[in-house]
Amino acid sequence: MKTSPTTILAIETSCDETAVAVVQKNGDEIQVLSNIVSSQIALHAPFGGVVPDLAAREHAQNIIPVLEESLTKANVHRDDIDCLAVTSGPGLIPALLIGTIAAKTLAYTWKKPLLGIHHIEGHIYANALQNDLKFPLLALVVSGGHTQLVLMQDHLDYTILGETQDDAVGEAFDKVAKMLNLPYPGGPIVARFADEYAQLQSSQSNHSSHSKTSSRHQSKEVSENFSEKKYSKIIFPRPMIHSNDYHFSFSGLKTSVLYTIKKHEELKKDETFIQKICYEFQEAVIETLLAKTSKALREFHPKTLVIAGGVSANTTLRARLTSLASHDFPHIQFISPDFQYSLDNAAMIGVAAAFRYDTLLVTEKTTLLDSWSTLRADANLVLS
């Protein structure tokens, strides 16, 4: 039987991306008709982090052009839209207010239902854009504001198994970058330096095993760049890795990185030292995330493992999870979002809203026509 599609117009402004998307769900088929993201990275970079009031001003400036672009690209008219969706939290309140007020205004003037969506629900559902989710599902949530293990017995049913007791993973990446005078946002650049160090290590071991055949020039370059002995003692703690729960902690790791950098102040501009710090930090993070994820996979036997949030863009973390799943849990399907949906975007809010909207009764959908007056932005909204 052919069903009629649900078309959602979604808005996301919880942090430093102004994003609007149009998503269509027809049964199991999901299509992103448009996904426009206007990034504010360049604006906040000189401050080393997101400045909430500046973010709000920029969202206010960009929201209408981004909305227009999204509607034009999707080639939909307001009459084609079944429901509006907006990130209602968690996030920076001045930033959330711009998206929610825009969505409420549209809902009021267009007389449309409006759904408030939890930002992390969106990140988890980014995985549904290309894959059919099977339950039970375990989500490893790793973003700038969250680090959680979430168990879902079914769609839209969340149990938080554990979460960070202090810093989130992305936040720790950003802080380590700052300590090394690397630009904001730190995650991608710390990851790049970590990868460079791993390559250096492997070229060093290749060099040792093929030293007879390698050219003199190459061997000089490798030994000049790779001062393994000088840095070999650096290793960081894996916080809470053996704790008998699903919680995380990254502030001790961050402090340990800080002390190491202070101890080797003279090396702060040495590229190999920076690469080594980034590598060891990333290793400590990944090992900790993998240990807790394995523990949850063993205890709850989900059918699917997904990774969600901005840190899911980390290719080493994805590779390690892929290999963990294929070696130790071959019956579990591991899914990661397409890179364009890893970082904040509105398509993820749209797909989560489409799943929510499809479960509602007609009367519940009618009640959503009043959301323009009841929906509230909540900086500390809890996933439920």
Ligand code: KG4
């Ligand atoms: O989900 P997201 O876009 O925003 C929040 O909801 O917080 O995540 C942003 C975080 C930042 O901390 C950023 O440094 C981190 O994700 N990130 C990465 C990578 N790309 C972005 N962390 C590690 N490796 C990456 N490749």
Ligand code: ZN
């Ligand atoms: Zn996010």
